[in-house]
Amino acid sequence: MINIIKRQFNEQKNSVLIYLISLIGYSLLMISMFPQMKKMDIEALIDSYPEEIAKFFGESGMASYGTIEGFLAMEFLSFFFILILMFYIGSAAGSVIAGQIEKKTIDFNLSQPISRTKIVLSNTIIIMFFSGALVTLISLSIWLLCQSYNIDISAKGLTAFTILATIFVWAFYGIAILLSSILRSKIGVTLLTVGFSLASYVFLSLSRVSDKLKDYDRFSIFYLYNPEEVLKTGNINWTHIAILASVFIIGLTGSIIIFNKKDV
Numbered sequence: 015m016i017n018i019i020k021r022q023f024n025e026q027k028n029s030v031l032i033y034l035i036s037l038i039g040y041s042l043l044m045i046s047m048f049p050q051m052k053k054m055d056i057e058a059l060i061d062s063y064p065e066e067i068a069k070f071f072g073e074s075g076m077a078s079y080g081t082i083e084g085f086l087a088m089e090f091l092s093f094f095f096i097l098i099l100m101f102y103i104g105s106a107a108g109s110v111i112a113g114q115i116e117k118k119t120i121d122f123n124l125s126q127p128i129s130r131t132k133i134v135l136s137n138t139i140i141i142m143f144f145s146g147a148l149v150t151l152i153s154l155s156i157w158l159l160c161q162s163y164n165i166d167i168s169a170k171g172l173t174a175f176t177i178l179a180t181i182f183v184w185a186f187y188g189i190a191i192l193l194s195s196i197l198r199s200k201i202g203v204t205l206l207t208v209g210f211s212l213a214s215y216v217f218l219s220l221s222r223v224s225d226k227l228k229d230y231d232r233f234s235i236f237y238l239y240n241p242e243e244v245l246k247t248g249n250i251n252w253t254h255i256a257i258l259a260s261v262f263i264i265g266l267t268g269s270i271i272i273f274n275k276k277d278v
Contacts, residue, residue: 015128018133018136019136019139022137022140026140030102034148037155040094041090041156042155042159044086044090048163082166083167086245087245091241092239093215099148099183100207102148103145103187103190106141106144106190107191108199108200109194110134110141111134112197112199116198131273131274135270138191142184145183149183157169167245168246170248171246174244174249178241178255179239181255181262182238182258184259185235185258185261186207186211187262188261188266189210189265191269192265192266192268192272195268195276214236217230217233218237238257239254
């Protein structure tokens with residue numbers, strides 16, 4: 015099991031580094047823009063938007079666009095940040111089972127003296143480590159960049175955001191690894207994972223606009239993820255954390271059960 019973890023670490027570290035550099039670069043772009051954005055008449059800009067557009071992106075987020083927390087949430091952390099991580103999560107989870115079946119390398123791996131359960135768990139440890147490290151390092155880079163631009167941002171809020179975002183991403187891994195145990199294509203797992211995250215975000219946004227959907231916003235997993243509120247208050251909704259952790263555990267457990275019974 016240790017050998018699998020070491021191999022996966024070496025195989026993934028370069029691609030994870032690319033994700034990290036790209037996300038830090040985008041963080042730098044957003045934070046460097048914020049001082050100029052504050053000089054603009056934000057309220058007038060928001061008032062010029064159609065009411066439906068303001069609701070789609072969240073009225074509270076639009077109203078607080080002039081704060082660093084609201085700006086980062088709207089422009090980066092609410093969805094774009096998660097979307098990029100979904101490509102990593104979907105691709106990595108897809109490689110664990112579906113990708114090996116697709117490449118026909120699964121037979122060799124299963125011939126080794128290690129159980130299918132340990133194969134899944136070994137890969138899971140690495141993916142959890144790298145995804146958690148990405149979230150943590152991006153939060154750290156945001157804090158450092160804000161300090162360099164003399165922008166006040168709460169360290170407590172960033173810490174709370176790091177915890178929430180990490181568990182949120184791990185919940186998506188639970189979904190992705192479950193898909194990997196069902197499907198036989200890595201790209202299929204990646205596309206479905208990314209597609210599910212996009213559909214969930216759009217559904218939540220539409221629930222703000224449509225009276226018919228407003229009572230169903232809780233059916234979106236993004237309902238459990240509010241980066242602006244967490245950044246501002248530093249408070250974590252532990253009920254939401256528990257639900258996200260349950261999604262991860264159920265997905266991982268389900269994938270192990272299916273994989274152990276799967277004829278490959």
